[in-house]
Each structure stands twice: as C-alpha cells, then as structure tokens.
Amino acid sequence: MGFKKMLGAFGVGGPKVDTVLTEPRRRPGETLAGEVRITAADYAVDVQRVSLGLVARVEVEHGDGESAGALEFGRADAAGAFRLEAGEDRVLPFELALPWEAPITEVHGHPLHGMALGVRTELALAKAVDKGDLDPVAVVPLPSQERVLDAFDRLGFGFKGADLEYGRLHGVDQELPFYQEIEFSAPPAYAGRIGEVELTFVADPVGMAVVLEADRRGGLFGSSDQVFRLRVGHEEAVSLDWTAELARWLDDLTGGPSGHRAGYADHHGHGGDKGHGHGGGPGWAGVAAGAAVGVAAGVAGGMIAGEVLEEVFEDDEGDEED
Structure with a gap:
C-alpha cells in the first residue's frame, strides 16, 4: 500500500515519492518497515534528507472548548544528504519503531471509529521541504x-x-x-x-x-x-x-x-x-473524579515530543477527493 504524489514544492518535472510499507498492520512496540521509492526528476536535485514521521490526530482541551490537531510522535530518517541526478531513481529502505504506547486503531479487522494514524514521508531539498502524503497504519492490540x-x-x-x-x-x-x-x-x-x-x-x-x-x-x-x-x-x-x-x-x-x-x-x-x-x-x-490530570493549558506549552501539523489529515482528505 502506498501513496504517490507529485511534490508540488519542487515544480513541474520534480521528483515523485512512493512510500510502501512491508506490513502496515503492526502491534505496539513492533517496527514498521518499508521502502521510500523516489522516481527521478527531469533535473538534478540535492536532497538534504528523507524522513518518516508517525502522525496521529489528537484532541486538545482549552478554555474555549476542544479542538483537534495532528501530532507527530515518532520519526526516523531513511537517508541523509545525497544528490539525485536527472533520470536517476532511488529506493531507500527504512525502519520506524512503534512506541509501546501507540494507540490502537483496529480490533479483529474492524477499524476504531475516530482514530486517524499514519506515516508521513518528508523529502527535503536545498530550498524546499515537501511533507508528502500520509500512509495509513493499522495498530492492532497486544x-x-x-x-x-x-x-x-x-x-x-x-x-x-x-x-x-x-x-x-x-x-x-x-x-x-x-x-x-x-x-x-x-x-x-x-x-x-x-x-x-x-x-x-x-x-x-x-x-x-x-x-x-x-x-x-x-x-x-x-x-x-x-x-x-x-x-x-x-x-x-x-x-x-x-x-x-x-x-x-x-x-x-x-x-x-x-x-x-x-x-x-x-x-x-x-x-x-x-x-x-x-x-x-x-x-x-x-x-477521585476530580483528581488532576497533567494537561497543559495550551498545545504550545508542552508539545515538545512532536510538531503540530494542523492540516495533515485535512490535506489528505482533499487529495482523495481530487
């Protein structure tokens, strides 16, 4: 299962990326493995890095109620800097560990309504970074x-x-x-x-x-x-x-x-x-029902482990409609 997308940040004729997971259904504590397949651009490009991040939709409570954002909670690099010559394809194997606390998204083959979790591929060139598509991951219970x-x-x-x-x-x-x-x-x-x-x-x-x-x-x-x-x-x-x-x-x-x-x-x-x-x-x-939970007053106050990616899931939904 993979997603292919023209990386618009790099213009017409830029590289394309297809991320393929060997097994997109894993348990907490296991490792996601796969390949990032880069299709050649029409011109040479200098790649700074190819990274993969685990992303999930998270609800955040605040004074005005509750809002949903996307949080990256795991990351691995598939490659550091290299030059991709014109007409050159590249296949990059990767492994990405699922945290033991990874949320469950599927039970006995049935998705849990309300859960949204996936792997996002990021390709960084010298002057642009494209976040790429989101590749859904199913986390089944231990x-x-x-x-x-x-x-x-x-x-x-x-x-x-x-x-x-x-x-x-x-x-x-x-x-x-x-x-x-x-x-x-x-x-x-x-x-x-x-x-x-x-x-x-x-x-x-x-x-x-x-x-x-x-x-x-x-x-x-x-x-x-x-x-x-x-x-x-x-x-x-x-x-x-x-x-x-x-x-x-x-x-x-x-x-x-x-x-x-x-x-x-x-x-x-x-x-x-x-x-x-x-x-x-x-x-x-x-x-006691009133015992405190250590919830930060705002997202910026404590979301150190990941980056807020407010539009990741909305962007993917828009892509599917196109």
Whole structure:
C-alpha cells in the first residue's frame, strides 16, 4: 500500500515519492518497515534528507472548548544528504519503531471509529521541504490488550468511538504526550446506572496500566465519574479472567444484582479528570473524579515530543477527493 504524489514544492518535472510499507498492520512496540521509492526528476536535485514521521490526530482541551490537531510522535530518517541526478531513481529502505504506547486503531479487522494514524514521508531539498502524503497504519492490540477488549465484548458493552486526548494521566508512567480513550456504552443490564465507560491502555515492554472511567448515574448528585486503574504484566494479563474482573467491578460500582455496593471508590461530584486514589478490589485502585490530570493549558506549552501539523489529515482528505 502506498501513496504517490507529485511534490508540488519542487515544480513541474520534480521528483515523485512512493512510500510502501512491508506490513502496515503492526502491534505496539513492533517496527514498521518499508521502502521510500523516489522516481527521478527531469533535473538534478540535492536532497538534504528523507524522513518518516508517525502522525496521529489528537484532541486538545482549552478554555474555549476542544479542538483537534495532528501530532507527530515518532520519526526516523531513511537517508541523509545525497544528490539525485536527472533520470536517476532511488529506493531507500527504512525502519520506524512503534512506541509501546501507540494507540490502537483496529480490533479483529474492524477499524476504531475516530482514530486517524499514519506515516508521513518528508523529502527535503536545498530550498524546499515537501511533507508528502500520509500512509495509513493499522495498530492492532497486544495479546494482553486484546484480552481486555474481548471481555468488554462478552459483557455486552457497545463500542461508541475512540480518540486521543492531549495530556498526561496522573500517577501513570507515560512517555507520549497524549493517551487514548476507547469509549463504550454500558451493558444493557446496567442501563440507567452507568452511562458510558472509557478504557485507556498505557503499555510498556513489561506490562500495562489499564484505566477505566465510568459515568455512574443516579443518586443524590445525579451522576458522577469514577476512575479506576490496574497495573498488570503482559503475561499475567493474558491469563487473567477479565470478564470476571470487569463484571465484579461493574457490580461493585453500581451495587450489583443485590443492590448492595461493595465499593471501589467514594462518591464524588461530577467531573472527568483522571488521577489516582485508593479503593477496595483486588489490584484495582479507585480514583477521585476530580483528581488532576497533567494537561497543559495550551498545545504550545508542552508539545515538545512532536510538531503540530494542523492540516495533515485535512490535506489528505482533499487529495482523495481530487
């Protein structure tokens, strides 16, 4: 799968670039491999570098609400400086590591609505830089993550959508400047007691944090957000009975079939920030809904790991319509 585009920044007769991924479907922590195929220009050009970047659409909260931008969160060079002679083609192999915290975009062959992630090829000449097209990448879950997602399906949760939120989860070791929220509607048995549940994975080579945020309905205050997290190794996660764990969490959160709430976390007023706290269940930590998440007041204040690319996805959508 590849995209070919006349690099308009270099004028008529300039080089063309076709980026081909060997396997565009990878897991977090794996490596994307492929080739950048440069078709000769009608004239000699001095190439400064050929780079590839991982780009994702990220939601950013600010005083006026929320806006979406594109963030580069990984980069590799396919080549440094070289001269491309007139009529000369060039094939450049590359490898680009997917971070362990890379967001999931596909589960069991089904894309997650709301996710947009890809590899962007950048060709820099002496006096111009062309960002090139975006080559979509599918990130499928690790076996440990897949076990959790399968349990959500077995319990009757309905998938609603997914997005990436710019910011940091308090109390969770996190390298990327954003985290993924996979949104589910509550199972029918809990209708009226839970609105929606958001699932977040923060993985590393050893294990992962599983963070759940539930909108609990009813009671004196109308509704409240409850946040829970569990740190688990990948091997343990594969063998854990997640269906039973999640069912127990739901029952404790809502009072369960008997109407008696065992209690993972205390009741709090409405709020949506994720953080840390104390709770009762085996391994689960209950979180006060108002606990702080380290979200920067603005994008420029903290987006050091990547470049804001506001129009990458919009440009690609426009190209497809042409």
